Amino acid sequence: xxxxxxxxxxxxxxxxxxxAKVPVPADNPMTPQKVALGKQLYFDPRLSLSxxxxxxxxxxxxxxxxxGLPLSFGVMGRVDVPRHTPTVYNAAFNTVQFxxxxxxxxxxxxxxxxxxxxxxGMPNAKAIVDRLEQIPGYRKEFGLVFGQKDSISLEHVVxxxxxxxxxxxxxxxxYDRYMAGDKKAMNTAAVAGMHDLHTMGCAACHAGMMFDNxxxxxxxxxxxxxxxxxxxxxxxAYVHKYDLDKDPGRFNVTKNPADEHDFKxxxxxxxxxxxxYFHNGSVASLPTAVRxxxxxxxxxxxxDKQVHDIVAFLGDLTGKFPKETMPRLPQTPGKAxxxxxxxxxxxxxxxxxxx
Amino acid sequence: xxxxxxxxxxxxxxxxxxxAKVPVPADNPMTPQKVALGKQLYFDPRLSLSxxxxxxxxxxxxxxxxxGLPLSFGVMGRVDVPRHTPTVYNAAFNTVQFxxxxxxxxxxxxxxxxxxxxxxGMPNAKAIVDRLEQIPGYRKEFGLVFGQKDSISLEHVVxxxxxxxxxxxxxxxxYDRYMAGDKKAMNTAAVAGMHDLHTMGCAACHAGMMFDNxxxxxxxxxxxxxxxxxxxxxxxAYVHKYDLDKDPGRFNVTKNPADEHDFKxxxxxxxxxxxxYFHNGSVASLPTAVRxxxxxxxxxxxxDKQVHDIVAFLGDLTGKFPKETMPRLPQTPGKAxxxxxxxxxxxxxxxxxxx
Numbered sequence: 176x177x178x179x180x181x182x183x184x185x186x187x188x189x190x191x192x193x194x195a196k197v198p199v200p201a202d203n204p205m206t207p208q209k210v211a212l213g214k215q216l217y218f219d220p221r222l223s224l225s226x227x228x229x230x231x232x233x234x235x236x237x238x239x240x241x242x243g244l245p246l247s248f249g250v251m252g253r254v255d256v257p258r259h260t261p262t263v264y265n266a267a268f269n270t271v272q273f274x275x276x277x278x279x280x281x282x283x284x285x286x287x288x289x290x291x292x293x294x295x296g297m298p299n300a301k302a303i304v305d306r307l308e309q310i311p312g313y314r315k316e317f318g319l320v321f322g323q324k325d326s327i328s329l330e331h332v333v334x335x336x337x338x339x340x341x342x343x344x345x346x347x348x349x350y351d352r353y354m355a356g357d358k359k360a361m362n363t364a365a366v367a368g369m370h371d372l373h374t375m376g377c378a379a380c381h382a383g384m385m386f387d388n389x390x391x392x393x394x395x396x397x398x399x400x401x402x403x404x405x406x407x408x409x410x411x412a413y414v415h416k417y418d419l420d421k422d423p424g425r426f427n428v429t430k431n432p433a434d435e436h437d438f439k440x441x442x443x444x445x446x447x448x449x450x451x452y453f454h455n456g457s458v459a460s461l462p463t464a465v466r467x468x469x470x471x472x473x474x475x476x477x478x479d480k481q482v483h484d485i486v487a488f489l490g491d492l493t494g495k496f497p498k499e500t501m502p503r504l505p506q507t508p509g510k511a512x513x514x515x516x517x518x519x520x521x522x523x524x525x526x527x528x529x530x
Numbered sequence: 531x532x533x534x535x536x537x538x539x540x541x542x543x544x545x546x547x548x549x550a551k552v553p554v555p556a557d558n559p560m561t562p563q564k565v566a567l568g569k570q571l572y573f574d575p576r577l578s579l580s581x582x583x584x585x586x587x588x589x590x591x592x593x594x595x596x597x598g599l600p601l602s603f604g605v606m607g608r609v610d611v612p613r614h615t616p617t618v619y620n621a622a623f624n625t626v627q628f629x630x631x632x633x634x635x636x637x638x639x640x641x642x643x644x645x646x647x648x649x650x651g652m653p654n655a656k657a658i659v660d661r662l663e664q665i666p667g668y669r670k671e672f673g674l675v676f677g678q679k680d681s682i683s684l685e686h687v688v689x690x691x692x693x694x695x696x697x698x699x700x701x702x703x704x705y706d707r708y709m710a711g712d713k714k715a716m717n718t719a720a721v722a723g724m725h726d727l728h729t730m731g732c733a734a735c736h737a738g739m740m741f742d743n744x745x746x747x748x749x750x751x752x753x754x755x756x757x758x759x760x761x762x763x764x765x766x767a768y769v770h771k772y773d774l775d776k777d778p779g780r781f782n783v784t785k786n787p788a789d790e791h792d793f794k795x796x797x798x799x800x801x802x803x804x805x806x807y808f809h810n811g812s813v814a815s816l817p818t819a820v821r822x823x824x825x826x827x828x829x830x831x832x833x834d835k836q837v838h839d840i841v842a843f844l845g846d847l848t849g850k851f852p853k854e855t856m857p858r859l860p861q862t863p864g865k866a867x868x869x870x871x872x873x874x875x876x877x878x879x880x881x882x883x884x885x
Contacts, residue, residue: 220590227602227603232575232582237573237857239861242581242582243576243861243867244580244867248580250607251603252606252607252608450862450863451864451868452864459863459864459865460863460865461864496858498855498856499855500853500854500855501592501856502592503592504590506593506598508815509814509816510814510815512599513600513806513814516600
């Protein structure tokens with residue numbers, strides 16, 4: 176089904192449903208055992224400096240895959256997390272990870288928060304491995320998944336976590352059912368909104384099966400400047416109100432002035448559940464976010480009907496979340512707990528006062 | 531089966547296996563819908579001031595029901611939580627709750643951390659109700675569980691959480707199988723340790739099906755002074771090393787000098803998984819905890835064999851943990867998120883600078 180039109184016909188075709196398979200890197204094949212280990216690690220607060228902060232603390236699997244806060248708190252109450260937490264759901268389909276695309280894969284992404292002093296705060300890879308080596312259950316499970324000897328490494332930790340994350344996908348939205356032939360799956364407003372999305376130019380960026388890139392390859396990333404139409408009158412007001420021009424975005428990664436204020440285009444899947452919006456989590460409502468996108472990216476002002484229709488369509492991009500069982504986490508022996516606590520103060524001090 | 535002996539025959543009989551039913555208060559009957567709602571609330575970080583801290587943050591259902599830390603961190607990095615977090619597993623069988631027994635039921639207990647400034651930090655009951663009222667999914671679910679109109683109240687919140695907690699029980703330990711007739715379920719050392727537990731006097735307090743009280747009624751509580759044999763030479767050294775005499779215990783609740791250093795006797799179920807030990811979480815290893823109990827409560831010094839046998843027995847008190855499915859948490863609309871965040875700074879300031 177080809178819906179592309181408008182904007183000189185230059186933007187790509189809307190792919191027609193949720194991907195049949197999740198992309199899996201050749202060097203990290205999925206196995207049920209690796210998924211199970213990755214799930215344990217994902218929910219394990221011992222992967223943080225304080226021992227009470229897991230991947231799930233910010234990327235809530237039981238919720239929308241983020242924590243619903245504009246900006247998350249970091250380990251031990253840190254309040255300097257700079258950007259809104261993206262959802263883990265469907266992150267497996269992102270061509271790059273983080274708002275500024277600084278990781279090429281889920282594996283690379285997972286290393287970031289683990290060792291970021293304002294997130295999980297582990298000082299280095301060795302500290303992570305040391306922590307897990309203290310837990311006999313993990314020594315055994317890493318051995319079974321990755322080989323029998325010395326299997327606990329940062330690479331294996333992030334491979335397991337990424338493997339679990341590849342199961343966190345949400346197929347079967349009303350839109351997918353509509354595209355599969357069930358014309359009752361979306362109402363008239365949503366269908367009108369879907370057409371608006373294309374005729375107005377949103378799909379220049381929000382294209383493809385995940386509505387986040389026009390055919391970009393995994394690991395490459397699709398970026399866009401935000402705000403792009405910074406001189407549009409309506410946009411100027413939004414930028415001022417929501418503080419939208421403060422973050423240098425991808426420039427921080429490349430140091431190329433052309434990348435200033437460039438961000439990875441986020442997927443529109445489940446966007447109706449993902450308030451608050453944008454890299455700084457500053458915008459509460461989806462209708463406002465849609466108006467901001469139109470003004471600041473397309474230089475267009477939307478009618479109330481257009482906003483209503485587009486929001487109706489975006490609501491129909493909410494998929495079905497997987498039914499998850501809880502992992503059981505292996506036990507830390509008492510002695511190892513006390514060693515961790517003794518190190519905590521030193522490590523915390525070092526992180527807060529880097530040399 | 532009667533094992534009582536020693537200590538003048540004055541201490542009670544060991545009951546013979548894990549309770550067949552969990553005690554349920556007449557005014558809070560269990561229903562599957564209430565369990566499901568309680569599970570959502572238990573895992574919901576929006577019940578904390580910061581929105582990132584749930585019951586489960588300290589009482590980890592995926593682990594041993596505590597967080598394995600000597601002392602937990604509170605909301606927003608608070609480091610002044612005064613006592614070690616007790617496990618939620620089998621808490622349904624506790625005759626009273628908290629180390630100092632200040633709550634008579636799971637329902638009463640749940641109110642404590644929610645509104646404790648150093649734990650979840652909600653300023654008052656109204657703030658909790660307001661937060662949940664913003665979430666349409668909860669308005670609907672509370673209505674279905676508790677009645678159709680204005681069903682969100684602090685009482686209903688804690689009733690639902692307590693109802694879920696009554697499902698977090700761990701039957702079928704090797705000891706229970708042994709007592710049910712499977713004489714191979716415990717080895718010789720464990721059987722010897724079981725007899726030691728009785729002949730030496732441990733069971734004066736660690737009695738009953740949960741090994742935490744000699745027949746005390748629900749809501750009454752069974753307390754013991756710790757250290758009880760404070761002048762025993764071996765105990766003096768432990769008290770000094772592990773800082774065991776600083777906490778006034780139940781005195782803080784009753785203001786009765788006779789209750790100074792009194793603590794609720796904890797269950798021995800799953801104790802092998804529950805390091806670190808005691809009200810201040812100061813002792814890493816179970817063998818050391820056993821020696822401290824013998825010296826400080828019974829005035830006795832144990833042989834290495836006695837410690838080995840008792841630890842073997844305690845290991846056989848580890849039951850089977852339930853297989854849990856994850857709840858799905860209902861969505862907060864964006865506007866409500868922003869209201870919460872705007873209130874956060876004010877509330878946080880008020881909590882940290884009480885009038």
